[in-house]
Amino acid sequence: MDAVDPVVVESAAALARHLRQGRDRRLAVLEWFAEAGMAVRPGAARVPEPPIDAVRGALVWVVRGSVSQRLVEAAQTAAGSGEAGQDALYEAAGRLIETRPYRGMAHPTLVRAALEADEELPDGLDFKGMVHLVAAIGLGAEEVGADALAEAFASFGMFGLTVEDWAQMLGAADRGEGPPVDWGMFQRQANALGRVQRAS
Structure with missing residues (x-):
């Protein structure tokens, strides 16, 4: 046998x-x-x-x-539509969140800092910040604006910088006073679905 x-x-x-x-x-x-x-x-x-x-x-x-993929697709559909496209994207994002609530996790650095300081744990990611980044992917960073992107980066807790820190850095880059920002990175990184389909 x-x-x-x-x-x-x-x-x-x-x-x-x-x-x-x-x-x-x-x-x-x-x-x-x-x-x-x-x-x-x-x-x-x-x-x-x-x-x-x-x-x-x-x-x-x-x-x-996923909510994020559906938002990216909505942003790509709205591309080239100007302010009307941006309004449509934010409206679509609001509808999506009503039907599928988004609860992001707090950034690990912020959680660690709160635990070390014996403070309340921070809330998860601000959904509005995520939508600003998604809008930059589909509509272009110029359409979204530096202030909204500063708010988005700060809401993700990136590098522990505040909205003001991000606004200062992005403003310096816009004025040519700092390193240039590669906004095309958003579009290159947005195709998560394609990367999964091509994965070995």
Whole structure:
């Protein structure tokens, strides 16, 4: 009698742990992928990776349905429409958030500082700041303006800088008094869906 391949056994066990009736199988694939390489029990064989095409398909599904991806797509649709496009984007963002509330996490540096100072933990990311960055991706940083971008960067807690710090730096860059800002970076980094689809 031939023994069953341990990889087949562990793959079946991983699926059994994560699949439930009524639950999307793509979520089970992602949970299986997250535990791949670990032994679930001491002395057990390591959990093998799920098929890469299944992982890619699950990631594409998650990214495609995310609030951030839908906002980026709305921003790209609004590109070239001027102030009307910006108004439409912010209106679409408001509707999206009403149906799928966004609760961002506070920046780890701010959390650490609050814990060390025995203060209340900070709130999560300000959604309005996220929308400003999304608008810069689709409409261009010039359409959004330095003040809104300063507010956005500060709301993300980037480098622990305040709105005023960011406004001063961005203003200096605009006047040619500081290093230039590569605003094209927003557009290059915006295609998360494409990067997932191309991932090996």
